[in-house]
Every structure is written in structure tokens, then in C-alpha cells.
Amino acid sequence: MERVLVLGYGYPAYKAAQLVKELKPEVDLLWITEYSEEKYPLEMVELLLGSGESPARWSRIRARVKTGFEKNTRMPVISPVRVKKIRFDLQAGEVSFLTNSGSMNYFFDQAFIFPEPVFAKPSFAPPEGLLWPQSSCVEYLVNNWTRLESIKVVGNDLSAVQALACGEKSFEWVRSRDFFSRQIQFFVDEYMKSRGGSGVKCSDLEKESPGTVLKDSHNAVLYCSRPLLDLDKLESMGIDSPAEYLDGSGVYVKNNVCITAPYAARDYAQHPPSLEHRLQTALFSVKSLLGSDSPQPPQRSSRVWNISGLHTGSAGLSVEQALEKGLKPEWAIVCDADSPLEEAKHALHLIVDKDSRRLLGVECAGAKAAAWVDMVAYLVSKRAVLEDLLQQDMVSSWFGLHPLKKCARILENKLASKILGINPTELEESYNQGAEFFLLDVRSAEEYQKVRISGAENIPLPELKKKVMQIPRFVPLVLYSRCSGRAYQGARLLQSMGAKQLYVLDGGMELWPLLNETEQDTGTGPIIVPSGCSISCC
Numbered sequence: 001m002e003r004v005l006v007l008g009y010g011y012p013a014y015k016a017a018q019l020v021k022e023l024k025p026e027v028d029l030l031w032i033t034e035y036s037e038e039k040y041p042l043e044m045v046e047l048l049l050g051s052g053e054s055p056a057r058w059s060r061i062r063a064r065v066k067t068g069f070e071k072n073t074r075m076p077v078i079s080p081v082r083v084k085k086i087r088f089d090l091q092a093g094e095v096s097f098l099t100n101s102g103s104m105n106y107f108f109d110q111a112f113i114f115p116e117p118v119f120a121k122p123s124f125a126p127p128e129g130l131l132w133p134q135s136s137c138v139e140y141l142v143n144n145w146t147r148l149e150s151i152k153v154v155g156n157d158l159s160a161v162q163a164l165a166c167g168e169k170s171f172e173w174v175r176s177r178d179f180f181s182r183q184i185q186f187f188v189d190e191y192m193k194s195r196g197g198s199g200v201k202c203s204d205l206e207k208e209s210p211g212t213v214l215k216d217s218h219n220a221v222l223y224c225s226r227p228l229l230d231l232d233k234l235e236s237m238g239i240d241s242p243a244e245y246l247d248g249s250g251v252y253v254k255n256n257v258c259i260t261a262p263y264a265a266r267d268y269a270q271h272p273p274s275l276e277h278r279l280q281t282a283l284f285s286v287k288s289l290l291g292s293d294s295p296q297p298p299q300r301s302s303r304v305w306n307i308s309g310l311h312t313g314s315a316g317l318s319v320e321q322a323l324e325k326g327l328k329p330e331w332a333i334v335c336d337a338d339s340p341l342e343e344a345k346h347a348l349h350l351i352v353d354k355d356s357r358r359l360l361g362v363e364c365a366g367a368k369a370a371a372w373v374d375m376v377a378y379l380v381s382k383r384a385v386l387e388d389l390l391q392q393d394m395v396s397s398w399f400g401l402h403p404l405k406k407c408a409r410i411l412e413n414k415l416a417s418k419i420l421g422i423n424p425t426e427l428e429e430s431y432n433q434g435a436e437f438f439l440l441d442v443r444s445a446e447e448y449q450k451v452r453i454s455g456a457e458n459i460p461l462p463e464l465k466k467k468v469m470q471i472p473r474f475v476p477l478v479l480y481s482r483c484s485g486r487a488y489q490g491a492r493l494l495q496s497m498g499a500k501q502l503y504v505l506d507g508g509m510e511l512w513p514l515l516n517e518t519e520q521d522t523g524t525g526p527i528i529v530p531s532g533c534s535i536s537c538c
Contacts, residue, residue: 002027003107004290005095008114009033009080010043011069012260012282016112017078019286030106032097033080034116038135040142042117042227044069045133049159052306054167056145058138088238090257110289113259114282115234117227122155124205125223132160132222141220145169148220154205155224158305158312161197165308170196176205180314180349182425183333183506184363186513187347191310191365234259251285258285302377304370311369315377316361319351328354332410332421333506334403336483347511348372350407354415357385364403372404386411410488419491422478422503424514437476437503442490447482451509461486464493471499480505 004027006017017031039062040048047065048058083097083104088111096105119134121127130137132153141148141163151171153160158179164171173192178185178201189199234240239257252259260282304313322329335347346366352359362376379389386408394402401409413419422430430437439456441448448458459467461481471477477499479487487504495502505512 002109004029005106005108005111006031006114007033007086007095007111008260009036009041009116010114013080013112013114016114016260016282016286019283020112020290021078023286023290029078030108031078031080032083032086032095034086035082035084036116040133040135040138042133045138045159049162049166050306052166052309054145055138055142055163056167058142086237088257090239090255093256109256111257112282112285112289113239113257115230115259118230118233119225120228122205122223122225124154125225129223130220131225132157133227134225137222141222144220147218150219152221153224154221157224158307160222160224161192162305162307165192165195165197168196168308170198172198172200174200174202174205176201176203180312180363180365181318182513183335183423183511184312184347184349184365187335187365187511188307188310188312192307195308229259251288253285253288256289258289260285302373304373306370309367310365311367312365313369313373314361314363315373316359316380317351318361318363322351322353322360327360329360330354330411330414331506332407332414333423333511334406334410334484335507335510336403336406336485346403347507348403348407350376350404350411352386352411352415357387357415359384359386359389366403375404386415413488418502419488419495420503421506423506424512427478427505428514435476437478438472440471440477440479440490441481442479442486443481443509453480453509453512456480461490464490465497468494468497473499476501476503478503478505481508483510484508 002024004020004024006013006020006029008016013031013033017029020027020029040058044062044066047069048055048062051061051065053061081099083099085096085098087096088094089096092107093109094105094107095111096103098104119131121129121131125131130140132138132155145167148169151164151169153164153171153173156175156177156179161171161173180188192199239259240254302313302315304311317325317327317329319329319331329351330353331349331351333347333349336345346369347364348366349363350359351361359376359379361380362373364372366372375392375394376389379392382388389408390405390412392404394405410421414421439453441452441456441458442461442464443458444460445458448456452458457470459470471494477491477494479490479494479502481487481490484504484507487508491499491502491504
């Protein structure tokens with residue numbers, strides 16, 4: 001009888017053991033997991049983050065979450081055996097370990113290993129710094145939550161920010177890069193400000209990192225670390241250090257042993273592996289050794305965070321990644337309310353290829369963003385085109401046009417060269433290069449007086465038709481409104497009247513990220529001035 005060993009704790013190990021039994025019901029399967037004193041292993045932190053609860057409650061709900069998790073990962077025919085002192089003899093195909101009943105040996109034909117990660121200390125962290133999401137760091141944060149007055153996060157890990165935002169405690173986040181395109185990142189940053197967070201972006205984290213360890217009963221600095229494959233631990237168990245992975249999948253296969261370590265993927269910093277991706281990697285490893293067909297390694301199709309009710313995520317390629325692949329990306333951005341009576345609550349950035357009209361990627365933030373990311377990720381994996389998205393059955397919560405379809409229709413106009421889009425960065429560059437254009441604000445006079453882009457002329461949308469003679473005829477027209485909806489209506493109206501060279505500011509004022517300084521004019525209200533220039537006339 002064939003004998004299979006599964007070593008590891010958590011959902012991926014459970015699903016791997018389950019798949020082994022599905023592929024080969026007749027095998028003798030042993031599933032072991034090593035004793036751990038950690039209260040907050042990485043998978044537990046992910047489950048707690050997914051609960052949306054404040055870290056103040058994590059110590060109280062941890063046992064319930066762990067019990068529920070272990071209950072759901074208990075197979076009818078097998079459950080994990082907790083062991084210590086694991087040692088492999090790979091040549092003999094043997095593993096020895098210590099259980100409550102004493103020392104045991106097990107001979108295996110195939111072994112699947114899902115090791116716990118080790119956390120690499122970043123260069124900008126002091127020797128005794130708190131490394132997020134290491135268990136000791138999470139435990140310190142939870143135990144001192146009520147007393148902490150100042151919390152600073154240094155590094156590029158949105159999960160740390162996610163935890164702090166759920167706790168509604170003031171914090172500062174120092175990062176060296178953005179997670180999304182400029183306007184979507186601006187939307188997320190503005191939401192975090194409403195939850196007590198402030199952000200600082202710098203190119204050198206070592207300069208921004210505190211020189212001393214800030215760790216007492218009232219202050220804490222969390223340094224974002226990267227989970228890696230624990231090579232020392234593998235060597236202590238008698239397993240040679242894996243030198244390369246199978247097809248870049250985070251899976252190492254040598255003879256009859258398969259080590260799954262998606263944490264070690266080279267692009268971790270840009271796309272941290274989700275639990276779903278680790279699950280798919282685990283299933284890929286089992287199919288690679290036991291399946292009849294050669295499976296394709298899983299791709300990181302999407303990543304979603306829940307920042308205290310605001311879901312943020314992305315799927316597929318960004319504009320920069322599409323350009324690197326030689327594609328010709330075109331995109332549309334919408335920012336609007338979840339219902340007509342609310343302020344803007346979601347932002348969406350959809351990307352397609354100009355030539356093939358194939359869907360390339362999406363970024364979004366909002367209460368329903370997770371579902372939107374999943375839908376686009378599926379369509380991207382199927383190499384769907386823009387028309388496929390428009391044919392999907394989607395209804396928004398208030399029976400209006402679904403945001404994804406709104407983005408798709410905007411892209412149809414762009415691809416047909418009817419009405420083009422321009423983002424704030426492009427508008428700023430056009431001004432700095434001396435380009436001539438007419439900036440038209442189609443919001444109400446009250447909105448215009450409250451806040452506007454300097455140099456814009458105001459003609460409210462209901463008055464646009466009768467005041468069309470006030471608009472120059474032979475220069476490009478850039479229209480904007482609060483969320484771009486009225487701007488597109490105005491552009492279509494002007495187009496029907498023969499206007500050419502029409503542009504709409506993507507995302508409108510809600511996603512204008514160049515708010516670096518605000519000036520006050522007597523009787524006119526604040527004027528938004530783009531970074532690096534002071535527009536007085538466009």
C-alpha cells in the first residue's frame with residue numbers, strides 16, 4: 001500500500017490531505033503537525049483580520065476562532081497528530097517524531113511539507129524591533145492595546161494598517177511605495193485618515209525609521225517584515241535546503257518530497273500571498289506528484305484587504321505592468337456613491353488593452369470591492385474582452401448602472417475616440433508643458449465656490465446648452481465634476497453640438513490627489529492648486 005505523509009498546520013495542509021484521499025482513496029495517509037507555543041501564527045492573524053474585529057478583542061475571540069477553524073479542518077477519516085522533534089531520513093523515506101505516546105517512525109512513499117515561515121528583519125528595523133506580523137509582535141500589540149497612545153508602522157504591509165484601522169486608534173504609516181494607482185491610493189488614504197491614520201511616503205525607509213526602539217506601555221513602532229522559508233528549520237529536520245522552485249510557483253519538488261512555501265515567492269513585496277493563493281499552491285503540489293495530468297501553477301489573480309469596512313483590492317495587471325509587457329493599456333476611473341443619497345463610497349479603475357479590447361486588470365475600493373475584484377479576476381483569467389463584461393448580469397444595490405458597467409461604457413467611448421479621459425497627473429503635465437486647453441467645471445455654482453481647480457470656468461450642467469457660446473471652439477476642452485458623471489453628460493452634449501477634442505477628468509474632484517496646498521481668496525472660498533504649479537489661467 002502506498003504511504004503518504006502530510007506535515008503542516010492550517011487550511012492548505014488540510015486541503016492537501018483531503019485531496020490526497022480524493023486522488024488515491026486507497027493510500028495510507030498520516031497527517032502530522034508540530035507543537036507550537038505561538039498564540040498568533042500567521043494564519044491566525046489572517047483569520048482575525050478577516051473578522052473585522054479590533055485588536056482589543058483578539059485575545060477574547062482567538063480561542064473561538066481557533067476552535068472553529070480546527071473543527072472545519074477535521075476530516076471524517078483523519079485528523080492531524082501533534083508531534084515534536086521531527087527528523088527525516090530522505091534516502092530511507094522515513095520520518096521520526098515524538099508524540100504523547102512516545103517516539104514513532106513512519107515510512108512514506110510521498111511527503112508534502114507545509115512549513116511555518118520565519119520573519120526576516122528588514123534593514124531599517126533595529127535589532128529588538130517589533131516585526132509585524134510575527135506572533136510576538138501581534139501579542140504585544142493585543143496585550144497593550146488599551147494603553148498605547150502612539151503607534152507607528154514602518155514598511156510596506158497593508159495588513160498592519162488594516163489591523164490598526166479596525167481598532168479605530170490613531171496611527172502613522174511610513175511606506176516607500178503605493179499599493180494602487182495614484183487616484184485609488186488617494187481614495188484609500190483619505191478613508192484611512194477618517195479612521196485616525198496618517199500616511200507618509202518616502203523613498204528611504206531607513207531615514208524615516210526611528211533611531212531607537214520605541215516600545216513602552218504607551219508607544220510602539222511596528223516594522224513590516226517578510227515571511228520566508230525557514231531553511232534552518234528544514235535543515236534541523238534533515239531536509240537539504242531547496243535551491244529552486246517548480247515553475248516559479250513556490251513549490252519545491254525533490255524526489256518524493258514536496259515543500260510548499262509560497263511565502264518565498266520573489267514578488268512577495270508587490271503581491272503578498274493570500275490564504276486562497278496558498279491553498280491553490282498546496283493543491284498544485286499534490287497534483288504535481290499524485291495527479292495524472294501536469295497542472296498549471298496558480299497565479300496571483302487577486303488580493304483584497306478589509307480596512308475597517310472599506311474593501312480594497314486589485315486583480316490582473318496594473319497600467320505599468322501592461323506597458324512592461326508591450327501592451328497598449330487604456331483605462332477608466334469612476335468614483336461615486338453606493339446610493340444617490342450618499343457621498344462617494346467607492347472608486348473603481350478598470351484597464352483593458354486598446355488593440356484586443358481584452359480585460360487586463362482592475363483596482364477598486366468600496367464596500368462591494370471584493371466581489372468586483374473577484375469578478376474581474378475571473379474574466380481576466382478567461383481572457384475575456386470588454387464586451388464580455390458588458391454582457392454580465394450585474395445590478396447595483398439601488399438599481400442604477402453597476403459601477404463595473406459604467407467603467408466599461410466609458411472605456412467603449414474612449415476606444416471609439418469619442419470622449420477621452422485624462423487623469424490628474426496628465427493634466428498637471430499638460431499645464432507644465434504649456435499646453436493650451438479650456439478647463440470647464442460643470443458642477444453647481446455652490447460646489448464651485450466651495451472648492452475647485454484653479455483656472456477652471458464654471459458653467460453648471462443644466463445651463464451648458466444655453467451658455468455654449470462662452471466656450472472656446474478651437475482648443476481642447478477638459479470637463480470635470482464631482483465624480484465625472486455630470487462631466488461625461490456635458491461632454492456628450494457638447495459632442496452632439498459639434499465640439500471636438502473632448503476630455504473628462506477621470507474620477508473628478510473626489511479623486512483629485514494633488515491637494516498639496518489650499519489657498520483662500522476673499523469671498524471665493526478655497527482653491528485647489530496642483531502640486532508644483534499655481535494655475536491662474538488655463
